[in-house]
Amino acid sequence: MLVLGIESSCDETALALVDDSGVRASVISSQADIHALFGGVVPELASREHARLIGPLLDSLLAQAGLGPDPWTKIDRIAVTRGPGLMGSLLVGVAFAKSLALAHDIPLIGVNHLHGHLLAAGLENDIAWPALGVLISGGHTHLYRMASPTQMEVLGKTIDDAAGEACDKFAKMAGLPYPGGALLDALGKRGKADARLFPRPYTQNDNLDFSFSGLKTAGSLWLSQHPEARFPAGETPARERLGLASQELCDAAASYLLAVAETLTIKARRAMQVFKPRCLIVAGGVAANSVVHQEFSRLAEERRIPLLIPKLSLCGDNAVMIARAGWHMAQAGRAHDLSLSAIPRGQTIPEDWREMA
Numbered sequence: 603m604l605v606l607g608i609e610s611s612c613d614e615t616a617l618a619l620v621d622d623s624g625v626r627a628s629v630i631s632s633q634a635d636i637h638a639l640f641g642g643v644v645p646e647l648a649s650r651e652h653a654r655l656i657g658p659l660l661d662s663l664l665a666q667a668g669l670g671p672d673p674w675t676k677i678d679r680i681a682v683t684r685g686p687g688l689m690g691s692l693l694v695g696v697a698f699a700k701s702l703a704l705a706h707d708i709p710l711i712g713v714n715h716l717h718g719h720l721l722a723a724g725l726e727n728d729i730a731w732p733a734l735g736v737l738i739s740g741g742h743t744h745l746y747r748m749a750s751p752t753q754m755e756v757l758g759k760t761i762d763d764a765a766g767e768a769c770d771k772f773a774k775m776a777g778l779p780y781p782g783g784a785l786l787d788a789l790g791k792r793g794k795a796d797a798r799l800f801p802r803p804y805t806q807n808d809n810l811d812f813s814f815s816g817l818k819t820a821g822s823l824w825l826s827q828h829p830e831a832r833f834p835a836g837e838t839p840a841r842e843r844l845g846l847a848s849q850e851l852c853d854a855a856a857s858y859l860l861a862v863a864e865t866l867t868i869k870a871r872r873a874m875q876v877f878k879p880r881c882l883i884v885a886g887g888v889a890a891n892s893v894v895h896q897e898f899s900r901l902a903e904e905r906r907i908p909l910l911i912p913k914l915s916l917c918g919d920n921a922v923m924i925a926r927a928g929w930h931m932a933q934a935g936r937a938h939d940l941s942l943s944a945i946p947r948g949q950t951i952p953e954d955w956r957e958m959a
């Protein structure tokens with residue numbers, strides 16, 4: 603079964619073709635450089651860019667896949683991110699997917715973006731069910747009990763900032779450009795973590811939710827007390843100036859990332875008391891972080907279960923994960939009507955699929 607996946611929930615426009623054996627073709631265009639000029643994603647600019655790029659990207663994808671003169675006879679399903687995300691951005695992908703589905707008479711599947719992130723972990727390794735899913739991105743921090751590829755229950759989530767947001771905000775306050783998570787990671791690798799420097803917020807309770815706002819405040823306080831540690835301003839891209847960062851900032855970055863990672867593992871360890879997972883999945887943009895990787899490896903080893911993290915190129919937003927999640931839904935006989943709606947962040951995604959005959 604060949605599935606076309608379409609992703610446009612935030613600032614990446616991406617399309618991919620996935621079949622039973624894996625990825626057939628994949629294209630992606632990131633708008634990060636455009637939004638970096640404004641210090642964060644500007645929704646109106648994001649939707650305009652998606653609308654401008656989605657058609658040409660489809661042409662490149664089909665050329666890359668080499669499906670012959672009539673590719674649409676070979677594509678079995680069209681899967682699209684329906685949410686959560688920015689409404690204007692989601693609408694571009696959903697409307698595009700619907701028109702392709704209608705024009706070529708191909709069943710449509712609406713995918714939950716967060717499920718896509720988690721299921722990307724199954725592309726290179728088999729997932730042992732049930733799995734504990736830790737979804738950590740720029741907008742979300744969710745713990746999931748994953749009973750199967752199509753049965754996922756949220757056990758806990760952030761009540762304020764997401765893990766990625768906490769990294770991006772500290773990076774921004776330290777003088778790094780948006781999105782600073784990966785740059786903070788690079789600085790942290792050159793620093794020495796002090797486990798007492800920052801708190802593990804919202805862990806002195808018995809629930810599975812997260813709150814990163816206290817950590818952000820502690821980070822802001824530290825930076826106001828150490829103004830000389832800030833990243834030096836300059837004309838050349840920050841990536842090329844990373845070597846100029848103060849040792850103090852590198853140490854603080856390492857300590858801050860350790861606080862983020864340990865806050866996540868404290869709750870993940872607690873979730874393992876609710877059910878016994880046979881595997882641990884960590885996905886989303888922040889799963890690319892080296893300290894997060896190290897702390898979750900430790901947890902998985904302690905529990906003697908495998909740790910699955912999607913490969914780096916599939917940690918951030920991409921369409922391969924959407925096509926893969928759509929492929930799983932198709933295997934379960936699910937599809938959506940052309941009335942499929944886009945669901946913005948903060949709203950529950952309805953289980954409104956239909957069973958295919």
Ligand code: KG4
Pocket residue numbers: 612738739740741742765766767769770781782783784785787886887888890891892917918919
């Ligand atoms: O999943 P994703 O690409 O987009 C969303 O759906 O949000 O995640 C983006 C987030 C950003 O906050 C970015 O700074 C963070 O992932 N990120 C990282 C790293 N790479 C990306 N955070 C920490 N360390 C990294 N290496």
Ligand code: ZN
Pocket residue numbers: 715719739740886887918919
């Ligand atoms: Zn994402």
